[in-house]
Amino acid sequence: MPKHNKSWVKSKVIVTLVGNCRYCSAEILNTDSFVSFYPKGHAHYKCMRKADEDKTYENESKFDW
Numbered sequence: 126m127p128k129h130n131k132s133w134v135k136s137k138v139i140v141t142l143v144g145n146c147r148y149c150s151a152e153i154l155n156t157d158s159f160v161s162f163y164p165k166g167h168a169h170y171k172c173m174r175k176a177d178e179d180k181t182y183e184n185e186s187k188f189d190w
């Protein structure tokens with residue numbers, strides 16, 4: 126029984142640099158969860174979520190008058 130399937134092919138993931146995060150300014154790779162802004166700019170999804178939460182909180186306290 127010939128059984129030399131030693132060359133199992135790893136799925137080829139090409140990692141490319143998307144850009145720098147708008148919030149934490151770290152590099153974003155296309156393997157990360159990220160969002161793009163119009164007309165340009167990118168951010169980690171988690172950074173955007175965090176910023177959104179902060180903004181919401183900020184607005185809430187700002188308009189609490």
Ligand SMILES: [Zn+2]
Pocket residue numbers: 146147148149150151168169172
């Ligand atoms: Zn980030």
